[in-house]
Amino acid sequence: MLTDRNGAFVTQLGHESEVPGVGRVVEYGYWPAAPPERVARAMLALEDRRFHDHPGINPAAMLRATWHNLTRTGRRSGASTIAMQVARMQQPGPRNLWSKAVEAGTAVALTLRYGRAAVLAHYLRLVPYGNGSHGIGHAARYYFDKPAADLSWAEIALLAAIPQAPALHNPRNPAGLARAVARGQRALTTLAAQGAIGAGEYDTAVAQLAAITMSAQPLRPDALHLVLRLRDMVERVGIARLDPADARLRTSVDLGVQARVARLAELRLTALQLVGAQQVAVLVVRRGTREVLASLGSAGYAVRHGGAFDYSAASRSPGSTLKPFLYALALQRGVLRPDEIMVDMPDRSLGMGNADGGFLGPLLPRQALANSRNIPAANLLRRIGLESAFQHLRELGVHDSEAPAAQFGLSMAIGSLPTGLDRLVRAYGALAEDGMLGDLVWYDGQRVAPPRRLMAQWAARQVTLFLADPQARLPSFQRHGTTEYPFAVALKTGTSQGFRDAWIVAWSNDFMVGVWVGRADAGPMMGVTGAQAAGAIAQAILLDLHGTSADALVAGGFAAPDGTAPVALCARTGRPDDGACGETLLEWLSAEDTLGARAEVEAPARGLADLSAEPLQRLSVVSPEHNSRHWRNPEALPRLNRITLRAAVRLPVSQVVWHVNGEPFAVTDPSAPVYWPMTPGIHRFQLWLPSGDAASRSVRIVVE
Known part of the structure; x- marks a missing residue:
């Protein structure tokens, strides 16, 4: 039984089997709970009063049942003991004299080998309680949301009445509940006669049983893709820790957040449908713990245009969302410096341009990445090397392709390497968590690999600061639009060729949100970009998660790389601001970089010969x-x-x-x-x- 992080019902993972003549049947329960003494006595009062006296079969009851069945018509008498019912539940078969004989022999063998206490405990683990529920542990949770040890006498009596005919005594319909209450009254009367219940307890139990009502049947939330993913993960990954006596699995999901995310995403998707968008997928992750708080696979499982597909796991062209990983790798390897000038100019040898058709000329890396310029990113990929970048993206989990890196070429920087939203959000976690890559966490006890370092801390923080600077996004992304927040948010958008996919991954100090917008047929939309479509959804979700509005101002920011200091740089030259360079950007430089930057300002006075002796290559x-x-x-x-x-x-x-x-x-x-x-x-x-x-x-x- 899966619950959300607050205990709300999510779904049940059942035992599927094929029953001849019936088809596929899903049953729940089989929790190996140690049966409380009160539960055991109530069951014996109705099912097998002489349980402690016979060897597994009751000869007197069998003779009485045989005589009844031979001399009377109508309902047949069974005379099955608890041990015989265990034998039948473990090996179902046709109801005839031969099967009865086999059950009787098996019942005696079970009792002799394991003892009465073990047979009774096994019975209470297997016995059906209707609606697919098996075992007292599951039934107590399913019907009354409490452990079996906390059941009242009235609740015990009601549950004890169900196994004889679960469909007939189904407590979730009025007629079945009335029959179960009447039979439960018989159990209380027998228990009182045996002295198991005192007079006061008996009166209270009878009154409670007569007034008993059933809570509403727990319903699965309207998030089928999430449920299916959780089921698949539990089966594939397994559970490291789970109390077998109370097999409730706490997931990381918050159903309240899930519902709000679905509402916000679907509301904005409605407006985007006018320009060809059909589907949306969203992942929301808590920073630090990497717990998944919400997962939206589509605009609705039953909606038109491929709603049954889980787009949070579908591989699509990621547009420009892989660029930050290239910048981090280049910074870490010394191929790129934060104060280096990159060139955004036409280059026929690359065979590509920018999404807006224009070029911005010389740019600092902060600007080149924040503006998502294609030419600098492709040239940076050249400097890193296709194979190195391809392998780095594989280690991040962005892809598991066995194709050669050359198949994707330099266009890898702008979306030729497919990936999925779940893979992308996991990889961005390495940027957000100071270079440490870890698995997304979906439930307690999930087997996850220990986080491992894939980026230097300072490189991950530097790229985060690049992506969190609204000023650096100019002129490609307007101020106070869908990419700006009243608190610190780093983000990267992506738009695939032909406007087929619109992406964003955005993170604050508390949450990370990934959004994809597109079409089920992978067809083009009408000018729908990552910033416009996915950005608007991510902004609405992050504002909701932080409980603030777009016009509020919240203090705080991202940590700078250790050992760095802020330096104002001329945006067109990368040199320290001398008061006459016009546009400037604040960049975080190490002590070594700062000395080098000062050396550039002092170069005219010192001469080129002195400067050429500096330890840094100029x-x-x-x-x-x-x-x-x-x-x-x-x-x-x-x-x-x-x-x-x-x-x-x-x-x-x-x-x-x-x-x-x-x-x-x-x-x-x-x-x-x-x-x-x-x-x-x-x-x-x-x-x-x-x-x-x-x-x-x-x-x-x-x-x-």
Whole structure:
């Protein structure tokens, strides 16, 4: 029996079997509860009064039943003992004389081998109580929501009346309840005669039994995808800790949150249907514990347009939502620095543009990621290496593809590698939890692997700060829209090609919310973006979870990387603000980075020769990537068979010299791209200052 985190009924996980002539039957219970003495006495009072005197069969009752069945018509007498009923429940068969004989022999053998107490306990574990319930432990919970030990005499008597004919004595319909009450009265009378109940207790029990009412049958919430996922996880993953005598499994879900999430998501989806959206999926996770508070698989299991599919687990194109993992990996490996300038300019060699069709020019990494620019992300993927990035995303659980990384290419940065919302939210947990990746938790006792570090703490925090800066999102995302909150929220949106999928993953200090919006047929929507559609749903949910409104102001923010300090940087150069650079952004730099930044400001006074001796490299080849392999297309025009050369220069110079294979190739502005015509063979590229005072490391490539 599954409950939510507050004890509310979610569902029951039953025992399925095929019954000849009936079909598939689901039964619940079989909890091995130690039967309380009062329950045992009540059952014996109705089912087997001489239980403690016979060896498993009651010869006198069997002779009496045989004579009754031979001399009278109408209802037949059974004379089954408790032990015989145990034999029949374990091995059901046709009701004839042969099966009766087998049951009798088995009953005697069970009693002799295990003893009467064990046979009675097993009976109370197996006996049917109607409505699919088996065993006193489950029946007490199912009908009265209490352990068997806490049942009153009236409740015990009512339950004792049911097993003789569970359908006839079904307490959930008025006629069945009346019959069960009448038979329960017989049990109380017998118990009083035996001295098991005192006179006062008897009067109280009789009055309570006559007035007894049944609580409403627990109903499964309208969240079938969640129920099916929980069932599958319990069967596949298992349960580490569960009291067999009270097999209630507490899930992490909060049904109140689940209902509010469904309402908010479906309300906004209604408006989006006008532009082609059909379905929505949402995951809500508590930060720190990784507990899933709500899981919405679709707009409704029975709705049109594929409502029966669980889109929280479906693999779709993630759009730009994988970019933060590339930035974190690049920062961690030293391929990228927070104060480095990235270039968002047209690049034919990439074969891609930005979603808005425009380009923003030089950008700090904070801006490039927050604005979700495609060209910088693709170039960053080049620098990291396809295979390295592909493997990193596999370790994060984003995918389990066995295809080669080259199959996805640089478009991996903008959505060519499919994933699911549940995988994506789990992976984003590593960013939100200081680089530690852990499993999502769905229920108590779930077997989960210990969290493991997949990112450096400072890299995860740096990317979180990138994604939490509303100012850095300009101009791509407007202020005070669906991506802005009155409290600290880091977020990343994604829109797949053709507006087929709209995504967002957003987290505050307390919660993480993942949202997908799309169509059942994976068809295009009409300009529906992650920020517009998924962003509006996530914003409504996070505001609700925090109990605040969009116009409130809540103090607090995300932690900065350890050992860093805020430095105002010029947005176009990445150099420290000298009071004349125009737009600035606050960036968190380490002590080493800060010294390097100061060195750049002081460079004119110190001279280039002094600066070239700094421990940090000031000239670097951004593109092509070291040890990369390139292929010429023999069918393409010669002018298209070229490689774009890009530099990262953090020196106060106006020109640099590109060397190819040891020879000068071009003199250019440091921020301008240079195009080199490909020729087969091994080639080396290097950047030099015109004065010859400093040079970058050499980059080697192979052209085939």
